[in-house]
Amino acid sequence: MRWPPRFLALAADFFWATALLVMLVTSVQAHGGSSAPPPPGVQIPSLTHGQMAVIARYRGDILDLAQRQTVTDPTFRRLYNHGNLQFTYCLWGLMPGSLGDEESPFNECSHAYLATAKALLAYMATMPAAERQAKALISDIDADMVRSGASWILCQFSGEAFSTGAVIEPRWRDMVFHLPSLAVLLVTMALMRAAWSIFGAKRAGAV
Template identity: 60%
Template sequence: MGAVLLFALAAPAGAHSVSIGGPTSGIPIPSLTHGQMAVIADYRGRILDLAARQQRTDLTFRRLMNYGNIQYSYCLWGLVPGSLRDEESPFNECGHAYLSAAQALLVYMQEMGDQKDAVQALISDIDADMVRNQASFVMCRFSGEAFNTANIISPGWSGIFFHVPSLMTFAMLALMLVAGVMALAGPKGRRSDEPGGIKPT
């Protein structure tokens, strides 16, 4: 029952669907609404902890896990401010991708039978939070976008220049990198020909 509700909540209206136009030869992954994405983000750690305790795995399980991990790294591990909650973030689409993969992994674990009680309990907690937050009603332009393990979603790199939080993040990283390089390249001490410097023997 929990899996049915989880899938129902993850199926936004067709009017919001987006076609990514990429390869579809892999495992299809249902989309999340913007509100559901925020809820799954809070539970992703618990989903992965539960997945790590699975004693028996199969190809589908491993592909879902691998896809989610790759998308998470492509999305810079969710560290860019606003990447999950700001629809205009160039990292929002890839955020949808790795969180959709996390939900798909959880639902698939229910079918595997291992850790069944723990999986069902986690699904129930997520269902309750989604209903409490009316997550299925909070939409964005990526809410209807279905994903596929054969199609990796990259951030919209060109959009960084038009998204202030992302631009500021990368500008700060660049300044820190420059400062670090300058600190490493700076003098280690006084030169021998400077007053008070150490003269060669």
């Protein structure tokens, strides 16, 4: 019995996606967890599930204000750099459901980078050069949170505090159980395979 070429291509995509996921899982150690105390570093207060969406809307404004600061200190730089690193680990917030879906493997790391953004803004409110603008931004965010009832919308990570001393990684092993994340992984692998086929064929023909 001969399998259709399309079925074989899909099977190959699934195989490579699964292989990639296995490699990620075996190379990643567990991080975070609300039951463990945060590691040494600048401590970052927790953020409720509802507050995430509000902070996400203002994150660009927070970073814009931070980037305009010319006089900084180690705490500011730790918060700023940690937030950017955490955002990268969380795949730049691009995964579906990373903000709104508690079951997303990327929800905890989204809590982390947004909690860091909020902590950075709070710290800038103590810096003379940024105080006025930071407090005005905090006022806007607070008003938005009150309107949306953000503080009352909780999830399993709402009580988790973070620290610049540790990076929260996505729960890679849970991607196979979260259909939106798995779909993105499979599509990405399919696109990579298609690109490899196109450019590989061109390269082989040029030799």
